[in-house]
Amino acid sequence: MSNKEDILKRYRANVREKYNMPDLSDIAAIRYPDPLVQFIKMTESVGGRVIEIKPGQDFNMLVKELYPDAKEIASNLPEVTIATKNPDTIGQARDLNGTDVGIIRGQFGVAENACVWIPQTMKEKAICFISENLVILLPKSQIVNNMHEAYQRIEFDKEYDGYGTFISGPSKTADIAQVLVMGAQAARSATVLLLPE
Amino acid sequence: MSTQHSKAAKEFLKNQTYAKWHDATFWAVRSKRDNMAYGLDEWEQLREKASAIKRHTITHLDEYLDQFATNAEKNGCIVHWAKDAEEFNMIVLDILTQHNVKKIVKSKSMLTEECEMNPYLEKHGIEVIETDLGERIIQLKGQKPSHIVMPAIHLNHDDVGELFEEKLGSEKGNHEPTYLTYVARLSLRNEFLTADAGMTGGNFGIAQTGDIVVCTNEGNADMSTSCPKLHIAAIGLEKIIPNYDCLAVFQRMLCRAGTGQPTTTYTSHFRKARPTAHPMHIILVDNGRSEWIGNPKHWESLKCIRCGSCMNTCPVYRRSGGYSYSYFIPGPIGINLGMLRDVKQHSGNVSACTLCLSCQAVCPVKVNLGDQIYLWRQQLDDFGTANKQKKMMCRGMSMVYGSEGIYNLGTSLAHWANIIPSPLINCGLNPWADGHKMMTFPKRPFHKLIKDLEK
Numbered sequence: 001m002s003n004k005e006d007i008l009k010r011y012r013a014n015v016r017e018k019y020n021m022p023d024l025s026d027i028a029a030i031r032y033p034d035p036l037v038q039f040i041k042m043t044e045s046v047g048g049r050v051i052e053i054k055p056g057q058d059f060n061m062l063v064k065e066l067y068p069d070a071k072e073i074a075s076n077l078p079e080v081t082i083a084t085k086n087p088d089t090i091g092q093a094r095d096l097n098g099t100d101v102g103i104i105r106g107q108f109g110v111a112e113n114a115c116v117w118i119p120q121t122m123k124e125k126a127i128c129f130i131s132e133n134l135v136i137l138l139p140k141s142q143i144v145n146n147m148h149e150a151y152q153r154i155e156f157d158k159e160y161d162g163y164g165t166f167i168s169g170p171s172k173t174a175d176i177a178q179v180l181v182m183g184a185q186a187a188r189s190a191t192v193l194l195l196p197e
Numbered sequence: 198m199s200t201q202h203s204k205a206a207k208e209f210l211k212n213q214t215y216a217k218w219h220d221a222t223f224w225a226v227r228s229k230r231d232n233m234a235y236g237l238d239e240w241e242q243l244r245e246k247a248s249a250i251k252r253h254t255i256t257h258l259d260e261y262l263d264q265f266a267t268n269a270e271k272n273g274c275i276v277h278w279a280k281d282a283e284e285f286n287m288i289v290l291d292i293l294t295q296h297n298v299k300k301i302v303k304s305k306s307m308l309t310e311e312c313e314m315n316p317y318l319e320k321h322g323i324e325v326i327e328t329d330l331g332e333r334i335i336q337l338k339g340q341k342p343s344h345i346v347m348p349a350i351h352l353n354h355d356d357v358g359e360l361f362e363e364k365l366g367s368e369k370g371n372h373e374p375t376y377l378t379y380v381a382r383l384s385l386r387n388e389f390l391t392a393d394a395g396m397t398g399g400n401f402g403i404a405q406t407g408d409i410v411v412c413t414n415e416g417n418a419d420m421s422t423s424c425p426k427l428h429i430a431a432i433g434l435e436k437i438i439p440n441y442d443c444l445a446v447f448q449r450m451l452c453r454a455g456t457g458q459p460t461t462t463y464t465s466h467f468r469k470a471r472p473t474a475h476p477m478h479i480i481l482v483d484n485g486r487s488e489w490i491g492n493p494k495h496w497e498s499l500k501c502i503r504c505g506s507c508m509n510t511c512p513v514y515r516r517s518g519g520y521s522y523s524y525f526i527p528g529p530i531g532i533n534l535g536m537l538r539d540v541k542q543h544s545g546n547v548s549a550c551t552l553c554l555s556c557q558a559v560c561p562v563k564v565n566l567g568d569q570i571y572l573w574r575q576q577l578d579d580f581g582t583a584n585k586q587k588k589m590m591c592r593g594m595s596m597v598y599g600s601e602g603i604y605n606l607g608t609s610l611a612h613w614a615n616i617i618p619s620p621l622i623n624c625g626l627n628p629w630a631d632g633h634k635m636m637t638f639p640k641r642p643f644h645k646l647i648k649d650l651e652k
Contacts, residue, residue, distance in 0.1 A: 003278040004266065007483045011434070012259040014491030019256050022249035024442050028239045042459065093424045093473065094390045112449075113460035123472055126423035129416050147449050147460075151441035154466075162272070162469035162477075168460045171416040175331035175347065177354040178222050179374035184330055185385055186416025186463070 027148060035111035035143040036194075042114035046169030047182050048190040052140065055196045063101060063135055066191065070100035074131060076122045077105060087122040096124060102131030102187070108142035109192070110150045110166070116192065117150065119157045119164035128165070134187035136167070140194035199628070200584065201545030206517035215353070220515040222350070227510045229457020230559065243450055248563035250443045251500035255490060261404040261437050262481065268407030269479055272469045277480045282312035285482050289314060289396075289429060290321055292478050296427050298323065298393040302385075304411065304418035305329040306398030307345055307503060308431050308482055310525050326388045328417040330381055337364045343519030345526055346455050346505035351518055385417070395421035397467070399432035400502070401447060402479075405440040408468050409479060412451060412461040419465055428470055429478045434486045435499045447502060450561040455504035489537045494572045498533045500562045507556035507566055513549045522546050529556035529566035536573050544582035547573045586628070608642035 032038040040050045051066075053059050060082045063073070074085040074096055080103050090096055104127065106116035116136055118128060128134065144150050156164050171186035182188060199207075210216050234240045254261055266276045279285035285308075293301065301323060309315065315325045315336075327336040331349040335342060338360055342348030349357070358372025367380045397418045401410040409430045411418040422428045438444060452458045470477040490496050508514040508528025519527040524535030524543050532550065535543030547570055554567040577583040597603050614622070615637050623630040641649075 003280055003284075007278055007280055007434070007481075007487055008259045008262060011262075011483075011487040011490060014487060015256050015259075016491065016493060016496070017256065019249070019252040021253045021439070022246055024246060024250075024446070027242060027246060027446070030237055030239065046459070046462070093471075097386070097390055115460055115464065120471075124423070125419070125471060129419045129423055147445040148442070151445040151448075154441070156466075156468065160472065162471060163465070163467055165419065165463055165465040166460070168462050171414070171462055173330045173378060173415050174456075175329070175334065175349055176357050176374040176377055177352075178225075178347070178350070179354070181375050181378040183382065184378060184415035184417070185328060185382060185389070185420045 029146045029148045030112055031145045032111050035145050036140060038111035039109045039114060039143045042111065043109075043169065043192055046114050047172060048114060048169035048192060050192045050194060052194045053196060059137070059193050059195070062193070063103065067101050067133060070133070072099045073101045073103065074099040074127050075103040076127075077103060077137070079137075087124040087127040090124060093124040093126040093130075096126045096130050099127065099131040101133045101135055102127040103135045103137065104128055106136045106138040106142075106167075106192070107155070108144055108150070108153065109138055110145075110147060110168075111143055112146045114168040115147070115150065115166035116168070117154050117164065117166055119155065120160040120162065121157045122160065125160075125163055128167070129171075129186035131187055133189045133191070134167070134170070136190065136192045137195055138192050139197070141197055199631075200548040201523055202517070202521050202549040205521035206549075209518040209521055210516070216516065216518075218353075219350070219518060223509045223515045226457055227506075227559070230454055230506055230509065231457075233453035233457050233459065237449075237453075243446055244561055244563055247446050247450055247561055248500065250438065250446060251502075251562050252497070254438055254443075255435055255496070255499045258434060258437065258490070261439055262434060264404040265402050265407060265437050266481070268405065270407075272407045274407065274469055274477045274479050277478065279480055279482045279484070281484045282482075285312045285431070285480060285484065286314050286317040288480055289431070290318060290323070292427075292429055293318070293323055293394060296394065296475065298427065300324040300326065300388070300392045301394045301396055302326045302328050302388050302392040302421045302425065303396035304398060304413060304421050305332050305348070306396070306431055307526065308398055308433050309396070310342065311433075311484065312482070314431075326385070326392065328385050328388065328421055329413070329415060330378065330417075333381060333385065334360065337361075341520075341525060343527065344505060344508060345503055351520065385420075389420045389424050392421075392425045394427035394429065395423075395425040396429045396431065397421060399430050399436055400451065401444055402432050402437040402481075403440060403444060403466075404437055406466075406468065408466040410444065410448075411465050411467065412448075412463065413465075414456075414458075414462045416463050419463055422467065423471075426474045427478075428467065428474065429480065430467060431480045431482060433482050433484070435501075447561075451502055451504050454506040454559065454561040455509075485538060492537065495533060495537055495569055497564055498530065498537060498566075498569065500564050501530050501534075502562055503530075504561060506559045506561065507564075510555045510559050512551060512553060512555070517549065522549065529570065530564065533564075533566060533569050533573070540576075540580045540582060544573075544577055544580060547577070605642075608644075611638035611642070612640045614638055 173184035361367040
């Protein structure tokens, strides 16, 4: 007998009483009068930053202003005109090390905890973590209230269908004496640029 | 009469300044958890649902495991099944050897601690680098975690500063946490870039999609899987849940309960390897779980999602630290899991509980932690691990309380004990005098006073 069958058989034999799946449709999950306002508030509280892009404004200029010393900017997005590296055409993932600013797209944000759903839409997902500063482009109409709504609608990319992540603010740790420090192993800052319709 | 736990706790309490900081720190985490819980009207409803989902899932786990494995394989992953720690370690080594891996970076995994994987791999010549900052610190220090979410909580910033001076060449005397975190970042960054494989644990496995879901604040699980060409995910059987609707419930609770944050920074779904990497390996580990589900009194410990909230709130954990427990997971859940693992070895932990039940009042999946500890205590005599002194005392007490004559004689004579000189009674022979002074016995016992009042 294979290990799988052996383990499953033993488990099955040892289960005593069986319990039914509860109804999850009646969860009275939190909703907000204005999810966008809550999303902005939460993003700031987890150490991130939110900037609204006005209609007609070029966010490329804004990124340049926000990170005047940035030499390496990575992105595979056609609307990003200031990229110096492309995670789709780079030789190896590790070549993205040294990226000052990585610019990626988020699908939607979650008001209750500032999570942004980011399915992998590039060949090397390292860009989302290895960049010193992360910039996420997010259409401002795409904010859901809570994670129940979020998990109803997450989708993976058709081409890069192996990975997706929720990101809420910059990488952080409190592992040294419980002091909160931003910038543990991944991006040291996270900025969400809210795009107009 | 002291158990192994209270003897170890004595060591912890020698440094009173640190002991007080430890207690206050965890109480602060508990308070942050409360703020999160009170911030959601549906919190108690979520706990009910989470508990019911887990009860359902772990009593139908054979079906969900099969579904998970089928979907993961459909996604292109290679799924392995390990019946115990030894087999798990061998499978990992085998995969690494096949890919000629010399160095592996890994995110925090209590399962790999459980299986003692790191020393096994190191013995076989593989360099293992922990990448969660807390785990990295204790790895450099040659220690084990003292908490499942905050593994290096027993060290202060000076301890870490001195360690980094020695191991990572940080500036002498600069023990500022922001600086030290940056030093670790630079050193770990180099490891991520040069490792041949990355390993993660898994907070959840999703049966319906085959996703492995990993929650971190540091982004180290994502870094561990972004550069190396090989990803191995190790997950205990009980971490599989049915679908995303269930995941939403747990995702909302895990971090709120554990650290008092609304979410971890990263909630990452790994479905298959990146396009430029080898196929992803998933190892499902039994190591006792298929037996524990059959334990009529203790099977619900399998509901645990390892948030750590039971230890944060536990008055005994807060005042005795993780190293006072004999099992590698401390606190209420560790007491119970340790007993499921090996009663002979871990019976000393069951006394580390005041039965205040704060643990089960905060547990997001409603594991009846304190009730279970009480039940373990009732079984110690059957296991042959009951404390002899306590057993003798219990016999004596049932004799006294079982006979009105002896009881009345005892209480009327008790006040004579007051005139015994203090050094004789507050001494090492009297375990009750350890840590506090003996009481003064009243001349007239309580039941006599009451009778007089009623006259």
